[in-house]
Amino acid sequence: MSDSALILLPLLILLLVLGYGFSQRADRRQLDASKQANTEIVQRCLDLLQALQQHRGLGAQVDAEDVAQRNALAHQLDQLWLEWPGASLLLPPLQQHWPQLRRKPADFDAHCRLIESLLEVIELLEDRLYRQDHFKIRGLGEACRSLEDLARLRGLATRAANYERCPPGLQMQLRFLCKRLLDQEQDPALLALIERLQCDLIESAQIRLAPGECFALLTPLIEQRLQGIRLSLD
Numbered sequence: 001m002s003d004s005a006l007i008l009l010p011l012l013i014l015l016l017v018l019g020y021g022f023s024q025r026a027d028r029r030q031l032d033a034s035k036q037a038n039t040e041i042v043q044r045c046l047d048l049l050q051a052l053q054q055h056r057g058l059g060a061q062v063d064a065e066d067v068a069q070r071n072a073l074a075h076q077l078d079q080l081w082l083e084w085p086g087a088s089l090l091l092p093p094l095q096q097h098w099p100q101l102r103r104k105p106a107d108f109d110a111h112c113r114l115i116e117s118l119l120e121v122i123e124l125l126e127d128r129l130y131r132q133d134h135f136k137i138r139g140l141g142e143a144c145r146s147l148e149d150l151a152r153l154r155g156l157a158t159r160a161a162n163y164e165r166c167p168p169g170l171q172m173q174l175r176f177l178c179k180r181l182l183d184q185e186q187d188p189a190l191l192a193l194i195e196r197l198q199c200d201l202i203e204s205a206q207i208r209l210a211p212g213e214c215f216a217l218l219t220p221l222i223e224q225r226l227q228g229i230r231l232s233l234d
Helices: 003-057 064-082 094-103 108-131 140-160 168-184 188-202 211-232
Strands: none
Touching: 003 064, 003 108, 003 140, 003 211, 064 094, 064 211, 094 108, 108 140, 140 168, 140 188, 140 211, 168 188, 188 211
8 A cells, every 4th residue: 555545544534434423413413403393393282282172161151251261262272373383294284173163162072173183193293202212202192181081071061060960961971081080090189179070060969060160170280280291391
């Protein structure tokens, strides 16, 4: 090997090592950017989940204060859906379902269908982030579905409280949700809430809770658990 080749060889090796290092850093930056984008959209999904669940809970109410709160939530949802990055992140175009739902706030089942689609997106994002080494994300979808059980219980209880006695159809759904929640956990706060609902609404010969009381009774626990989910993403 010539002297010039001996001089050039270390230089070529150095260039290759530097090139590999630059490539690795670029890949790392790209992965970090993708991870950050997916984490931000998860937070946005949680904003949507919170607002949709509250909008559903107030959907059938006619009290002026409840209607005003529902309208404020609708405006908040308008803005959240405008920022939905569905196409850019290969996510379903969920925002297309919102205008009709906005016009029919009392449509409980339509709320549930849209929330179910949103939960499926959250599970998709959980898988993406887990593959990007965000290991704390595991369990996000399950936690959000448990939260939805609690929020659905709030919505159904608030509706049932408009009657003198819990209608059989609502009673059956409420009993099912209470059992499922109790099968999942034995949290003292949850146990107390369910016992109150069973005594004063679900099984009572005459309902002793107003719709606003039902909404206010369950909301603090829902918000507390949602905040816990948010903190787990950090």
